[in-house]
Amino acid sequence: MTYRELLNLYDAGKLDDKTRAEVEAELEKHEAIGDYMFSRMDSLSDESYTEHADNFDYAADLTSQIRKTVNRTFLKLGLSIGAAVLVIILAVIFVLPHAVDCFYYDPTEKITVMRDEEKLEQERINLDLSVWTELFMPGKYRRSAYAEPMGYGKYALLFPSTNTANRSSNSIGGILDKNKLTLYDTNAFNRDCAFFCRADAPEEQENIKDASFFDISENLNKEDKYIACFTLTQPIDYETIYRFCVDNKILSNLWFQVYTGDESFGPNIGFAPDTASDSSTNLWWDDAAYPNLIQPYGWKMEEEPEKIHFISLLKYLKDNPEFAEIMGNLPRDYESRIDNMISYVNENGLQIGGFSFTGTKADILALQNEPIIQSVIASPAQ
Numbered sequence: 001m002t003y004r005e006l007l008n009l010y011d012a013g014k015l016d017d018k019t020r021a022e023v024e025a026e027l028e029k030h031e032a033i034g035d036y037m038f039s040r041m042d043s044l045s046d047e048s049y050t051e052h053a054d055n056f057d058y059a060a061d062l063t064s065q066i067r068k069t070v071n072r073t074f075l076k077l078g079l080s081i082g083a084a085v086l087v088i089i090l091a092v093i094f095v096l097p098h099a100v101d102c103f104y105y106d107p108t109e110k111i112t113v114m115r116d117e118e119k120l121e122q123e124r125i126n127l128d129l130s131v132w133t134e135l136f137m138p139g140k141y142r143r144s145a146y147a148e149p150m151g152y153g154k155y156a157l158l159f160p161s162t163n164t165a166n167r168s169s170n171s172i173g174g175i176l177d178k179n180k181l182t183l184y185d186t187n188a189f190n191r192d193c194a195f196f197c198r199a200d201a202p203e204e205q206e207n208i209k210d211a212s213f214f215d216i217s218e219n220l221n222k223e224d225k226y227i228a229c230f231t232l233t234q235p236i237d238y239e240t241i242y243r244f245c246v247d248n249k250i251l252s253n254l255w256f257q258v259y260t261g262d263e264s265f266g267p268n269i270g271f272a273p274d275t276a277s278d279s280s281t282n283l284w285w286d287d288a289a290y291p292n293l294i295q296p297y298g299w300k301m302e303e304e305p306e307k308i309h310f311i312s313l314l315k316y317l318k319d320n321p322e323f324a325e326i327m328g329n330l331p332r333d334y335e336s337r338i339d340n341m342i343s344y345v346n347e348n349g350l351q352i353g354g355f356s357f358t359g360t361k362a363d364i365l366a367l368q369n370e371p372i373i374q375s376v377i378a379s380p381a382q
Contacts, residue, residue: 104153104179105322107145113284120284123147127283128323129159130294131316134272137189138255138356139227139381141272143283153178159188181326189327195377196231196257196268196354212375213368220361226378227253228364231354233374235259238303238350241372242273245355246299248367253358253381258310259351261344270352271310273300290316307350314338314345 009015010023107125114120123145130143148156159172174183183189220226232241238256245254257270274297285293290312292305300306317324318338324330331337357363358381367373 105176105326107147107155107157107176108149111284113286115284122282122284125157125323127285127316128320130283131313131320132323132327133189135269135313135317138229138257138270138272139253139358140189141253141255147176157181176326179322179326195379196229208375209373212377213365216361216364216376216378220364220378222361225358225360225381226364227356227358227381228376228378229257229354229356230367230376231374232352232372235351235353236372238306238352239301241352241355242300244372245357250355250357250359250363250367253356255356256350256352257354257356258345259353260341261348271306271313273306285316289319303350307345310350311342311345314342 006015006019006023010020015023107123107128109124110121111124111127112119112121125145125147126143129145130141133141133143142159144160146158146160150156155176157174157176159174161171170185172183172185172188174181176182236244241256245251251274253272254274255270255272257268260269273295283294287293292309293312293316295305295309315338318335321335324334364376364378367376
């Protein structure tokens with residue numbers, strides 16, 4: 001039984017005489033203790049008052065101590081709040097912009113490759129740009145770019161000019177903002193230059209050929225250079241068409257359009273047998289995953305290395321879709337089709353449906369009587 005229950009029974013008069021006497025004794029004891037403590041507190045208060053009654057500075061000192069305590073408390077609180085605000089501001093300035101960058105394509109991302117036990121690094125955009133322009137941009141191959149982070153998924157980009165014996169192009173500037181690319185030259189990476197066509201029926205091929213060369217003869221300036229895209233009457237194996245180009249001295253920006261068995265890409269996908277003469281940027285890649293991705297300089301007479309090179313370009317395009325999505329102009333399901341294209345090339349070799357090079361009006365018209373050529377379309381070289 002608790003003491004509270006015992007007291008309730010005491011109040012109700014339900015205790016026996018002995019127990020009631022014990023409870024009354026306890027109550028009397030606690031009452032005496034309470035009276036003593038109360039009288040002692042009054043005594044202490046009187047003594048304190050008497051001790052400081054004649055000291056006029058006592059109240060002022062007490063007030064000063066209270067004020068100092070309050071000031072210290074508010075100072076600590078202010079410093080804590082200020083530190084928290086400073087941390088938030090610094091996070092917004094230095095952390096948040098880079099945190100947002102993680103959700104979008106980062107052209108400055110470092111690709112690390114080990115070569116001969118040496119660790120090599122490069123920015124991702126250089127390799128992405130090299131693969132993309134070789135696959136889709138005859139006459140406009142580029143392998144270097146500069147990217148400056150601006151925070152929140154935004155980058156300033158510069159694609160420097162390419163000046164070599166075979167290539168000449170202007171520098172291109174732009175902004176990449178949350179995977180949306182805006183170029184100051186809107187035509188810089190368009191695919192209009194890669195235009196190959198085919199006749200609907202074989203009997204129409206000669207008429208198309210005559211018409212296309214007639215347009216060139218009438219409309220091109222003989223002093224200017226053009227990117228000329230030649231469609232062949234039928235696909236030809238790589239070694240045959242490459243020797244044809246070498247024999248006719250067609251080597252400036254030479255690019256081959258490859259038939260892959262999938263027309264969803266259009267007829268405008270291929271590779272350049274020589275992309276190494278621009279030595280302004282060294283590129284490194286995973287050679288085990290993408291063998292012969294970037295080719296060495298020199299003659300390319302044999303098909304097998306070129307087939308490996310083209311397949312590696314397709315594999316890289318599939319495995320790194322972010323840059324392709326930024327550049328656009330591909331079917332939405334292109335990644336799922338690449339495996340079929342690779343299988344077709346593995347089974348059938350490099351079937352070349354056309355070629356492109358950079359030349360003058362005279363260079364283009366020199367091929368007018370070649371029977372393997374169906375038609376040609378030319379656009380100004382930049």
